């Protein structure tokens with residue numbers, strides 16, 4: 001029990017350090033707007049926490065265990081700042097690419113976003129999720145964290161990045177992310193809103209989970225507004241496919257077709273460690 005208290009304090013210390021930086025790294029010799037100095041870090045964080053005068057809140061997506069949505073993850077100033085940081089990378093100059101991937105050391109802005117994800121999970125409010133109070137009780141029950149704590153405190157939290165740029169009509173077909181990636185995947189949406197659909201990937205014998213009344217596959221729609229963050233872990237990551245179909249007629253929300261514009265997404269994942277990686281060589 002005492003060890004748990006120490007772990008919790010250590011986690012909090014690391015979260016605070018992550019959020020506000022250590023005093024020793026306040027020099028800021030990088031000219032990237034998204035990560036340039038401790039003061040711009042603070043203003044981004046200030047915006048994150050105070051943007052709309054309310055703390056970040058999480059919704060547990062009904063029916064898909066392990067799927068969480070934080071609608072107001074980035075305020076509009078942060079979204080613009082993130083889009084500028086992506087644009088400055090030059091990955092999409094010339095218009096012939098619509099996807100960029102990075103492994104290992106991520107750009108500073110992606111490291112900063114990872115820190116914000118961690119902070120949002122640690123400090124965010126999970127008590128407002130529809131219908132969850134009765135089933136899960138208080139915030140500090142393990143099932144109530146938007147990301148299991150062992151994943152939240154792995155180092156690094158993420159070491160793989162994909163930026164996707166979708167023109168109107170373009171989306172991504174139903175898939176489960178490759179098994180080479182560990183549990184705990186984050187998706188940040190920018191620009192156009194869209195609906196992402198989740199469908200159960202495998203129907204286990206005798207298990208009706210993920211099926212509708214007539215045994216048809218359940219499709220769970222999730223509205224991704226610009227600045228929102230989705231976290232997938234456990235069942236949501238391994239047992240459900242996700243898909244964005246932006247063909248005419250498929251992007252319906254509350255009975256209306258979403259007006260499509262360009263959409264950019266940032267997906268953060270962690271590569272599985274190979275079994276020998278941590279074995280010390282003699």
Ligand SMILES: O=C(O)CCC(=O)C(=O)O
Nearest residue numbers: 162164172177187265267
């Ligand atoms: O663009 C998105 O929102 C999702 C991207 C995705 O699922 C992937 O790259 O695996």
Ligand SMILES: [Fe+2]
Nearest residue numbers: 175176177242
């Ligand atoms: Fe995916």
